[in-house]
Amino acid sequence: MKAAVVVFPGSNRERDIALALQRASYTRPVYVWHGETELPAGTDLVVLPGGFSHGDYLRCGAMAALSPIMDAVKAHAARGGYVLGVCNGFQILAEARLVPGVLMRNASLRFVCRDVHLKVEATDTAFTGGFKPGQVVRVPVAHAEGNYFTDDETLNRIEGEGQVAFRYCDADGAVTEAASPNGSARNIAGVFNAGRNVLGMMPHPENMTEDVVGGTDGAILFDSLAKALA
Amino acid sequence: MTKITPEIVAEHGLAPDEYARVLEIMGREPSITELGIFSVMWSEHCSYKSSRLHLKKLPTTGPQVICGPGENAGVVDIGDGLAAVFKMESHNHPSYIEPYQGAATGVGGILRDVFTMGARPIAILDPLRFGSPEHPKMRHLVSGVVAGIGGYGNCMGIPNVGGECTFHAAFDGNILVNAMTVGIAQQDKIFYSAAAGVGNPVVYVGSKTGRDGIHGATMASAEFDEKSEEKRPTVQVGDPFVEKLLLEACLELMAGDAIVAIQDMGAAGLTSSSVEMASKGGVGIELIMDDVPQRETGMTAYEMMLSESQERMLMVLKPGREDQARAIFEKWGLAFAVIGKVTDTGHLVLKHKGEVVGDIPVGPLTDQSPLYDRPWERTPKRAVIDAATVKGSDDLGATLETLLGTPDLCSKRWIVEQYDHLVGGDTIVRPGGDAAVVRVRDTATKGLAMTTDCTPRYCLADPVEGGKQAVVETYRNITAVGGLPLAITDCMNFGNPQRPNIMGQFVGAIEGMAEACLALDYPVVSGNVSLYNETMGTGVQPTPAIGGVGLLEDYTRSASIRFKAAAETILLVGETAGWLGASIYLREIAGSEDGAPPPVDLAAEKRNGDFVRGLIRHGEVVTCHDVADGGLLVAVAEMALAGGIGATLSTPETEVPPHAFWFGEDQGRYLMAVPPDRVEAILDQAKAADVPVTVIGTTGGAAISVDGRHKVSMSALREAHEGWLPRYMAS
Numbered sequence: 001m002k003a004a005v006v007v008f009p010g011s012n013r014e015r016d017i018a019l020a021l022q023r024a025s026y027t028r029p030v031y032v033w034h035g036e037t038e039l040p041a042g043t044d045l046v047v048l049p050g051g052f053s054h055g056d057y058l059r060c061g062a063m064a065a066l067s068p069i070m071d072a073v074k075a076h077a078a079r080g081g082y083v084l085g086v087c088n089g090f091q092i093l094a095e096a097r098l099v100p101g102v103l104m105r106n107a108s109l110r111f112v113c114r115d116v117h118l119k120v121e122a123t124d125t126a127f128t129g130g131f132k133p134g135q136v137v138r139v140p141v142a143h144a145e146g147n148y149f150t151d152d153e154t155l156n157r158i159e160g161e162g163q164v165a166f167r168y169c170d171a172d173g174a175v176t177e178a179a180s181p182n183g184s185a186r187n188i189a190g191v192f193n194a195g196r197n198v199l200g201m202m203p204h205p206e207n208m209t210e211d212v213v214g215g216t217d218g219a220i221l222f223d224s225l226a227k228a229l230a
Numbered sequence: 231m232t233k234i235t236p237e238i239v240a241e242h243g244l245a246p247d248e249y250a251r252v253l254e255i256m257g258r259e260p261s262i263t264e265l266g267i268f269s270v271m272w273s274e275h276c277s278y279k280s281s282r283l284h285l286k287k288l289p290t291t292g293p294q295v296i297c298g299p300g301e302n303a304g305v306v307d308i309g310d311g312l313a314a315v316f317k318m319e320s321h322n323h324p325s326y327i328e329p330y331q332g333a334a335t336g337v338g339g340i341l342r343d344v345f346t347m348g349a350r351p352i353a354i355l356d357p358l359r360f361g362s363p364e365h366p367k368m369r370h371l372v373s374g375v376v377a378g379i380g381g382y383g384n385c386m387g388i389p390n391v392g393g394e395c396t397f398h399a400a401f402d403g404n405i406l407v408n409a410m411t412v413g414i415a416q417q418d419k420i421f422y423s424a425a426a427g428v429g430n431p432v433v434y435v436g437s438k439t440g441r442d443g444i445h446g447a448t449m450a451s452a453e454f455d456e457k458s459e460e461k462r463p464t465v466q467v468g469d470p471f472v473e474k475l476l477l478e479a480c481l482e483l484m485a486g487d488a489i490v491a492i493q494d495m496g497a498a499g500l501t502s503s504s505v506e507m508a509s510k511g512g513v514g515i516e517l518i519m520d521d522v523p524q525r526e527t528g529m530t531a532y533e534m535m536l537s538e539s540q541e542r543m544l545m546v547l548k549p550g551r552e553d554q555a556r557a558i559f560e561k562w563g564l565a566f567a568v569i570g571k572v573t574d575t576g577h578l579v580l581k582h583k584g585e586v587v588g589d590i591p592v593g594p595l596t597d598q599s600p601l602y603d604r605p606w607e608r609t610p611k612r613a614v615i616d617a618a619t620v621k622g623s624d625d626l627g628a629t630l631e632t633l634l635g636t637p638d639l640c641s642k643r644w645i646v647e648q649y650d651h652l653v654g655g656d657t658i659v660r661p662g663g664d665a666a667v668v669r670v671r672d673t674a675t676k677g678l679a680m681t682t683d684c685t686p687r688y689c690l691a692d693p694v695e696g697g698k699q700a701v702v703e704t705y706r707n708i709t710a711v712g713g714l715p716l717a718i719t720d721c722m723n724f725g726n727p728q729r730p731n732i733m734g735q736f737v738g739a740i741e742g743m744a745e746a747c748l749a750l751d752y753p754v755v756s757g758n759v760s761l762y763n764e765t766m767g768t769g770v771q772p773t774p775a776i777g778g779v780g781l782l783e784d785y786t787r788s789a790s791i792r793f794k795a796a797a798e799t800i801l802l803v804g805e806t807a808g809w810l811g812a813s814i815y816l817r818e819i820a821g822s823e824d825g826a827p828p829p830v831d832l833a834a835e836k837r838n839g840d841f842v843r844g845l846i847r848h849g850e851v852v853t854c855h856d857v858a859d860g861g862l863l864v865a866v867a868e869m870a871l872a873g874g875i876g877a878t879l880s881t882p883e884t885e886v887p888p889h890a891f892w893f894g895e896d897q898g899r900y901l902m903a904v905p906p907d908r909v910e911a912i913l914d915q916a917k918a919a920d921v922p923v924t925v926i927g928t929t930g931g932a933a934i935s936v937d938g939r940h941k942v943s944m945s946a947l948r949e950a951h952e953g954w955l956p957r958y959m960a961s
Contacts, residue, residue, distance in 0.1 A: 009563060010471050012387020016655040050653075052385040055471025111380050113650045142384070142650040207652045212669075212786060214660070 001229040003029035003045040006073070008064045008092075013050035013206065017086060020206035021047070024222035025230075034067040044229045045082040046073050048089030050142070050204060060103060060145045061091030070096055082126055082229065083198040087143055090190070090200035099191050099200040100158055101150035106143070107183025113142040115214070116181050118166040118189055118203060119173055125192065126228035127199045128165060130220045136173040137217035139208040141181050146202040148184035148191070155186055165190035165199055232262040242269035248600050255594040263532040263580060263588045268595065270498035270536060271505055274761050277599040280727035281759045284740045288754045289747045294716050295755055296417065302343040302494060303413075304755025305420055306717045308781050310673050313417045315349035318357075318410035318682065318721040318777040320760035324465040325407035329374025333407050334382040334468040335540050340411045341386060342494040345477050346543065348421040348484050349413030352654065353668050354383045356393035356409050357682040357721075357775045361402030363637055363958055368397075373959065375407055378468075380648040385470035386477065389657050390649035391666035393682055397637040400686070403765025408721045410777040412680050414670055421484060423493040425511035425546045425572050430490055432504070432515055432570040433552070435559050436476050436542035439500070440525035442466050443538025453726055453764045472541040472564070479562040480543065488551035495542040501535045503544040504570075504578060509596040514575035519582035523565040531582040546572055606733035609693050615811040615825035617890035626892055627934065627942030629819060630863050633893070635950035636818050637958070639860050641871075644955040663791040663872065664707035664856050667782060677785030679713030681778050685859065686771035688827035691812045693735045697742025697774055698830040699897060704778030705750055706856040709839040710900055712788045712846035713780030715750065720757035720776055725769020727761045735772040736761075742830075743774060749832035750839075752778075789846045789854040793873030796930035798853070799909045800877060803916070803923050804838050804899030806862065808890025814860045815893035827895075834898045841921040842900050850908060857899035863892040863936070865901050866927075867947055870934055876944050879927035879936045892936065903929050 003021050005014050018029045029047070030040050039046060053064035064070070070092075077083050077098055085093035093099045106112060115138050120131040131137070150158075158164055166189040168180040175187045182202070190201030205218030232238070239249045242265055252260055252268050260268065270276055278285065290298035296313055297305035303317035321336025337354060344351050356379050361368050383390045388411070425432075443466035483489060491511065493503040500522070508515040519531045525539070547555055552568055559566040573579070578595070580588035623629040633639050646661050658677055659667035665681035683703035689696030701718060708715045720743065725732040747753055763770040782788055810816050811825025845851040853873075857865040863879075870877050884891055904912060909925065916923035935941040 010385070010474055012385075012474070013653055016653070019655060051387060052471060052474070055385065055469070055474075057471065110377070111384055111648045111650070113384075113652060114647050140652050142652060144384075204652070207655050209655075212658055213652075213655060 001025040001027060001044050001226050002042050003047060004032045004039050004043045005029045005047045005049055006032050006034055006069055008034040008053035008067060010053045010055055011049050011051035017047050017049045017206040020209045020222045023209055024219065025226040032069060034064065034069050037068050037072060039072045039076055043076065045084065045225060046076055048085040048092050050087035050089060053088055053092065061088060061095040064092045065095035074098065077198050080195065080197050084127065085200040086204060086206065087202055090202055091145065093198065093200040098198050099193050100154055101148055101191060103145050104147040104149050105145050106147050111144040112181045113140065114181065115140050116203060117169050117171050117179065119169040119175060121164045121167055122162050125196045126225060127221055128224055129228055130224035136169060138215055139203045139205050139218045141203045143202055146182040146184065148188045150185065158191060161194065163192045163194065163196065164188055165192055166201060234259050234265055242266065243273060244269050248272060251598060255591065255598060261587060263535055264590055266532050266536050267501050267588065267590060270501050271595055272599050276498055276502055278759055279600040280602050280604050280761060281736065282601055283603055284737055287740055287744050289744060290753050290755065292751060292753045295753055298755050299757060301422055302346045304717060304719055305347065306755060306779065308670065308676065310676065311417050312670065313415050313420065314412060314678055314779050315344050315347045315415050316410065316412040316719055316777065316779055317343050317756035318408055318719045318775060319758040320721050320723055321407050321409065322404060322723060322760055322763055325375055326405050328465040329371050330378035331465050331467050333375040333378030335466045336407055336409045337379050337382040338468045338470065338473050338540055339496050340409045341388065341473065342496065344411040344413040345480055346421065346492055346494045347415060348419050349415035350481060351388045351411050351413040352656065353412045353666065353680055354388050354390040354409060355680060355682045355777060356390065357684065358393060358395045359401045359406035359686065359773060360397045361405060362399040363397050365402045369959060371405055376645050376648050382468055382470040384650040386474050387653045389651045389653050391651050391657060391668060392661050392680060395642050395645055398771060400771045403768060404763040404770050406723045406763065406770065406773055408775045410682055410719060412678060412779060419484060421489060421492050423491050423507050423510050425491045425507040425513050425515060427490055428513065428572055428574045430546050430549055430572045431552055431568045432517065432572065433545045433547050433555065434522060434542065434567045434569045435545065435564055437469060437472050437539055438523040438525040438565050439534050439537045440539045441529065441533055441537060444533060444536045453762050466538045466540050468540050475562040475564055476541055476543065479559050479564055483555055483558050488547050488555055490546040490548055492543060492545045495544060497538065499536065499538050505592060505595060507544065507546065508578055508592045514573035514577045514579065514592065515570055516573050516579040517570035519580055521567050521569045523567050531580055531587040604727050604733045605730045606737050607730040608734050609738055612691050612824065612826045617808045617810045617887055617894065620810050620816060621820045622887060623889040626863060626888060626936045626940035630867055630934065631942050631946055631950045633814060633818060633860050633864055634867055634947055635954050637954060638814060639864060640954040641951045642955065643952060644959060658785050659711055659788055659790050664710040665713060665780065667711050667785055667788050669785055675784040675786060677782040677788065679708040679711045679780040679782060681707040682775055683707060684773050684775045686773045687812050687823065689739055689772040689774065691825065691827045693738030693772055694742040695827050695829055697739035698746040699827065700774050700776045701743050701746035701752065702830055702835045702897065703858060704776045705752060705835065705839060706900065708778050708780035709843045710789060710854045710856045712843060713782050714843065715752050715778055715780040717753050717755045718776050718778045720754055720774055722757065722759045723763050723770060723773040723775060724761050725764040732769050739772055739774040746832060750836055787847055787849050789852050791855040791869050791872050793869050793875040793903055793929045794853050796875055798903040798929045799906050799925055800866065800927040800929060801902045801904060801912065801923050802862065802899065802926045803842055803902065803921060805922055806886060806891055806894060806896050808886035808894040809896045810890050810894055813893065813895045815889065828897050830897050837919065838898050838900065838921050841916060841919045845912065851902050851904055853903040855901045857901060861893040861895050867934055869901060870944060871948055871951055875929050876931035876933045877927050877929050878931060881937055882924050882926060
């Protein structure tokens with residue numbers, strides 16, 4: 001798997017995700033500065049990491065979505081290339097219209113950093129092939145704007161077409177309002193584009209890939225990608 | 231030119247005799263810009279004029295110390311050619327006036343202190359002291375301070391892994407917001423602030439200079455009064471995004487060899503940075519004020535020199551390296567300007583619009599700064615309270631439930647969850663236990679343990695014992711995760727030093743701290759003094775906040791507080807005399823804040839600590855907790871709640887009354903939970919090491935019970951423990 005991690009001014013989890021990719025694929029990803037206009041030749045996977053690109057000023061992800069590299073990312077996605085956006089990366093994907101919906105301020109109006117449980121809703125994708133259908137996994141979130149929103153019609157459509165990747169749930173897998181850290185519509189934690197080659201998600205699987213930091217559930221996502229893109 | 235009147239001198243916070251010294255040094259009346267420079271450099275905040283004499287008594291050396299106090303941060307050897315770089319600072323005054331920005335820029339300032347030394351910050355910790363929860367302003371202050379700390383650190387991508395949060399009416403008018411940063415540097419790539427090389431360019435990088443924060447250092451050197459709200463404009467506004475860019479740009483430049491010296495612009499901005507660099511290097515510096523990047527038009531030299539605009543750095547570069555440096559800073563979108571040069575005059579010379587607007591000899595400015603041996607009186611000793619005379623508890627379980635729901639002992643989850651404590655992926659032991667453990671990148675298995683501690687009610691009761699206790703509590707917290715305590719940073723928060731009783735608290739705390747540091751080979755490598763934490767003549771409880779850093783050679787062998795399994799044996803390390811003086815039980819249950827605080831036996835601390843650490847390092851113990859605020863039963867409950875496993879306890883044979891045994895705050899104690907088959911061996915080892923270890927119970931069940939009679943369910947305890955803070959903040 002040849003992966004490229006885009007670094008925007010203000011990205012701060014690029015190293016975390018690069019290490020998770022490296023653990024899964026035994027290949028070191030390449031960092032690409034947001035001001036570049038081309039991805040390295042042969043890139044299989046582009047990752048937009050977490051952080052506060054451009055300080056989250058204007059609107060989270062709004063300015064990064066206009067960075068020079070984003071044309072190349074869009075072209076890569078249009079060709080069927082894989083793109084993963086985590087946290088601020090998800091916000092950037094939403095602003096770039098590469099995945100449906102928007103991320104609003106958390107319902108609590110506060111930043112939230114804690115472990116959450118996710119129910120895996122789709123396992124027939126390159127990102128999630130290693131999960132069991134309906135599997136409940138534990139990974140952390142760390143964000144202030146993760147409240148997923150779109151209109152009911154779109155929600156119905158993406159649910160119908162298998163574009164929901166993960167939902168917040170409790171430890172037993174029950175999808176309840178209390179289990180959501182941010183008030184997301186229908187507890188959505190991650191969504192695919194229509195082609196399911198682009199995934200945006202708020203939780204941080206990259207921070208849950210070793211027993212010593214609290215668990216390995218997040219590693220399944222990177223292992224899935226490494227296997228699918230081997 | 232502005233005529234310097236006694237009123238102007240007073241407005242600058244200079245005493246008449248201090249101004250007389252200015253005249254003597256200058257040999258003439260200073261310009262307003264020069265007066266401004268003297269005023270900030272000689273403020274309490276920058277000159278340590280009341281505290282310097284006493285700070286000298288702290289031990290600051292040891293084989294592990296690479297750089298002690300005096301630089302931007304302390305530097306300690308952690309092996310593998312790496313160093314831990316850390317410091318703690320206060321941002322108390324600004325945080326009371328404007329909690330979000332005050333706290334945010336406190337974090338920004340301490341992060342800069344650490345990365346100025348060439349270190350990448352790996353953790354932030356924040357000890358916070360708020361006033362009474364009933365105070366009308368307090369909810370607003372808690373909310374703003376926590377959001378400000380989170381807003382800055384989260385954006386920077388530095389995990390916030392620890393701190394404290396307590397409430398007491400003594401802080402109603404002056405909350406304490408302290409911030410500590412720990413970073414990692416290569417030992418051969420540590421940067422200092424001494425300017426050198428006549429003719430070398432002096433370079434300004436970072437944000438542009440505006441009129442914000444003028445006289446912040448002077449504000450931090452005075453008591454608050456009813457007009458303090460008017461000081462709002464002197465609180466700086468932070469921009470963590472720019473600081474993140476500054477961090478990355480500085481580290482990128484530091485990877486090469488272009489920098490001679492570097493100093494962040496913190497309190498007193500361009501003034502203190504240029505004076506420090508010139509003074510440490512024994513050289514002069516000439517600055518062309520016209521070339522300072524400015525955010526606003528029409529700024530005077532006075533305003534530029536005294537601005538405390540955030541996210542700025544001053545550097546001396548090697549000759550000819552300007553373009554290389556400029557390219558890096560421009561890539562990161564930051565201002566870069568050559569604003570002057572190093573000279574051999576020994577003077578700080580400021581030129582603006584073709585005229586010399588300031589010319590001060592740097593040596594006298596720093597060497598002849600005021601130094602006061604303020605009168606002080608020793609804090610009277612309090613009587614020791616006999617536990618038998620303190621109201622007892624008929625139901626230890628119910629008392630435990632009450633205590634866990636008090637502001638000081640309740641869960642601080644509401645705060646911790648607003649801080650990103652996981653970014654970086656190196657957080658091995660998360661906040662909420664004793665010390666946090668953060669992995670050291672690019673090493674096989676090294677980790678750093680870090681914690682901040684202080685018990686202000688002990689320090690008020692007896693500054694000497696309280697100062698000792700603050701140091702040993704960090705020592706114990708680091709030990710309880712398996713770390714070897716290396717060194718500390720201190721943040722001395724006190725009232726008005728011109729009152730002999732306050733000065734006595736300061737002197738006493740230093741005495742106790744020094745004694746503990748010496749006994750534990752645990753020197754002070756950096757620190758900060760915040761005086762005048764006083765409003766309308768009422769000072770805060772003396773709070774020498776201590777930040778400790780320790781080393782784990784193998785982070786896979788660390789311990790945490792959570793019970794890991796049922797049917798494990800709970801062991802108590804240390805002696806229990808049932809000390810209730812100045813305890814939480816006494817305050818919350820018996821309604822008294824009297825009494826002498828628990829004495830600290832430094833030899834026992836060392837013995838017990840070495841024993842516990844040895845067990846953890848050999849992989850024999852993975853569940854451990856220091857016994858502190860609230861005593862033994864509270865510590866057991868914290869372990870039980872963290873693991874979701876209850877405990878069945880029995881009081882050992884003792885003369886101590888039950889309430890004092892279970893809620894006394896005797897020092898030097900730890901709890902461990904171990905599989906039953908290990909107990910005998912541990913007891914044997916303890917005997918050989920002359921460490922008292924007692925079996926007090928077994929893990930398991932959905933309740934905590936004592937002697938079969940006192941019982942409280944885990945769900946009730948959890949509700950009490952988790953409920954208070956969110957309820958308070960929502961009400």
